[in-house]
Amino acid sequence: MNLDDESVGGIELGRLQGWMQAVITHPGGVGAGVASPAARRRVAVDAKSLETIVIPSETLTGAERLAIYSRSYHARLLQCMREMLPALYHALGEGLFNLFALDYLQHHPPRSYTLDNLADRFVQHLAETRPDSNALPSERESWPDFIVELVAMEWAFLKVYDGDGLEGRALPSAAGIRALDLERILESRPAPAPCLRLFAFRYPVHAYMLAVRRGERPPIPAPSETFVAATRSDFRVMLYELSAQQYAVLKAFDGQHALKDALDQIGSVSSPRPHAATIRDWLCDWASKGFLETV
Amino acid sequence: MSRFNYPNLGFGVGLRHQHFNYVLDNRPRVDWFEIISENFIDSRGWPRHVLARVAEQYPVVMHGVSMSVGSADPLDFGYLTRLKHLAREIGARWVSDHLCWTGILGRNTHDLLPIPLNEEALKHVVRRVRTIQDFLERPLVMENPSSYLSFASDTMREWEFLNALAEEADCGLLLDVNNVYVSSVNHGFDPLEYIESLPHERVVQIHVAGHTHCGTHIVDTHDGPVMRGVWELYRLACRHHDGVSTLLEWDSSLPEFPVLHAEVLKAKDYLTADSSPPESESLEHVAAGCSARASRHALAGAHPPHSSLPEYV
Known part of the structure; x- marks a missing residue:
């Protein structure tokens, strides 16, 4: 039952939702999200005309209201990954952990109804994106092995649990x-x-x-x-x-x-x-x- | 008995993994538990085992966050099948979810996103709720979400939408009075009008929770005691019922179980005596959570308790 033909105030529901999802999940924030091809393919508004879609409140502009959802999307998923992978968080520190996790989430956004599957492909992603992934095994640095193996261990712990x-x-x-x-x-x-x-x-x-x-x-x-x-x-x-x-x-x-x-x-x-x-x-x-x- | 022959279960709290051992060991005299469905439907370990034991001793209600009733994506019947199975397994008194969408194009943002409040969206949601109810073979109970934006294409107020949805889909309602309070500030409507206008004969359950005031808006953070304004709305809502199942949501900065239990029992005190919430609770909770809004019930219970730390030989 796909209702792409269902019109909601002139914009199909699917298009409106696709637009909002593209905007609030964009890693560059709402401004970059509104300007992104993924959003503009669905609803071609810019920052100036944004409020023809999302109206302002007495205290917030339409963009600021969208930004509440944008910030929380990334914060929620990062918090979840931190709690699931505390040893990786300790090893990398907050800045590097967030960098790795956000890169992963950008390439593999959540698709499951449960957050328990959020990092299912993290090990694979880290292995594929390690800086020396194109080098011969004998020429690779060893610290990425530590990171990949640590995630494999932490994730297996949760799956066994x-x-x-x-x-x-x-x-x-x-x-x-x-x-x-x-x-x-x-x-x-x-x-x-x-x-x-x-x-x-x-x-x-x-x-x-x-x-x-x-x-x-x-x-x-x-x-x-x-x-x-x-x-x-x-x-x-x-x-x-x-x-x-x-x-x-x-x-x-x-x-x-x-x-x-x-x-x-x-x-x-x-x-x-x-x-x-x-x-x-x-x-x-x-x-x-x-x-x-x-x- | 109450709506759809769903009973008044009394005063309950959410079953969270931090309290698993306390609940099993102490059998607290709480009236009932609500679970986040998604944290249990795939579990084949300790959480599912604990739930089975809790369900033997307490009434349990299933509250979901991923049904995505408002999404334009197809319904996920794999998810609904698991939900139905779990509901039968634990004898869930009812199954609820939110008036929202959580993702599209196969994605799940794990947030409760607002839908446009207009006739076209209403038709869409009514059709899906009917389909879900037929599949689950039970009435669905729909909760009003908290929201932070409105669409230019909105043509009706949220309570008008809920009235029409409940009537046309013949579903129940879960009235979250904290969400009414939060949204009333964020959208500038009268929360009393919202409460008064609902079809009270369809309200199966009430949620109360804490929130965070961010200066320009309020966020539904579930991270502290219930605020005075929310208790007052609760008391108003309860004037329309002989008694309705009441649940406290508290998901972040979770206190020890007795503190949680005591908080929901305030509801009983406010209803049975003519007492008012103390003034100290009227202060809105202002916290750093405004920029994150990360600690909501979609995350609750997703991770194993410390008591299950692996042993190493």
């Missing part, structure tokens, strides 16, 4: 897994929990994020290869550091392939291959931490 979890469901127990002989272990097909997220970072961004959330003011950490699992247990988000081998094994779990096939698959990149008894110990540990839906 409010996404699918395993609360209220019967889960594999460590005791049950320990009772299995090694042959059965190798034939098992472990399925990761829907809330499990695995990360291979160049920086320990998880520790940095947690420090900020505790109210500390940590310095930017030195690079350090870090493997992290994020999951949820009894509605609490939990973060665990992993070894490179553990990360590779967990990454191979899909609930479809037998564990021995997963080990074969990672054998070429993870050497030496972990012993089956070690894997069983890991499975017991991971089951108790809520990494696994089934084994």
Whole structure:
């Protein structure tokens, strides 16, 4: 039901709303918004004739009344991103954070009915717009990695917090897994929990994020290869550091392939291959931490 | 019982994530809760779990901010499907949203934007409210928004628009007396005339909230106690009802739950006794929020509570 043909005081409702949206969301403010092609395509008024559309009040001009909406649009979304990404805000400081966030919002304005999806593409946007995005990986600076990884960590935390979890469901127990002989272990097909997220970072961004959330003011950490699992247990988000081998094994779990096939698959990149008894110990540990839906 | 057989629920407050643990642990003697629908409809974590537990113990009403009833974009039936599902799941007493649009061309500004107040817009909104009510299989309750601008194409006053909308779409009304107060200053109309002119038989619920005076205009900030002028409008509105569900909105600079609860219970005091709001509350709240207007209920509860900080091993 698109009512572009519906006329509202001489201007179609869709055109009027498209115009107002273009004006109040323009990063340069109302003046720049009114003059923008996106606004003028819909309603061709300039600053002088603006009040043929938006009338003044006793105290404010039409442009000043529009500016209330313009300021609040940007302030609201920036506030939301600050609250969702406190560690990034701490790392960048207000000026740089706002610069990055406004650039993102300009390229990816919100389209969801919920603000919970506001920064869904922020990691991708930061990765695509990093200043050395055209350079070879070996020639890139490392600080953009820290920024991208930090956002990935913070955003995953929020998604794990409010996404699918395993609360209220019967889960594999460590005791049950320990009772299995090694042959059965190798034939098992472990399925990761829907809330499990695995990360291979160049920086320990998880520790940095947690420090900020505790109210500390940590310095930017030195690079350090870090493997992290994020999951949820009894509605609490939990973060665990992993070894490179553990990360590779967990990454191979899909609930479809037998564990021995997963080990074969990672054998070429993870050497030496972990012993089956070690894997069983890991499975017991991971089951108790809520990494696994089934084994 | 009240309009559309919707009951008078008494005096309620918004369920905000900052108070989740307090509400679960203390079971406060609040009459009912209102939720921001969008903060729960996609949740599969702690917020949804808390809501399920609250809904077992209290009446819950769903108040939305993204229905965009006034937009020229097509209705979002994916959103409406989720809304309907949640309403059934928690036994929502009713579902409300605003007379506004939130975005067009697929975008959502997350603001409650004003629509032109004229016949053509009225026809458009009536048609959409009817469609939504048919889809949700329940009457929709429409709230008067606060607004900061008027269009040259307006041909009717907001209360005339609401009267016609309620009648033609056969929907309920959520009378936000704070919004009436805010808009009356911003647009220069008589708030008493607004209140008196509404179809009171259709008013299902009343909102009260705090606001911020910016010198040249007032902003609906929901960040403090209810002002005296708003309480007076509230008392006037309640003269037309045997009793109507009343809810306090407080979304920014949120106090501890007992403070919030005490604030809404003032409404009961003002109605049952012949008391007046204290003079200290007649001062308009003047704050730095004027330039931002960022802390409104569209943001409320969108983020996890500190109590859910991740543990790190």
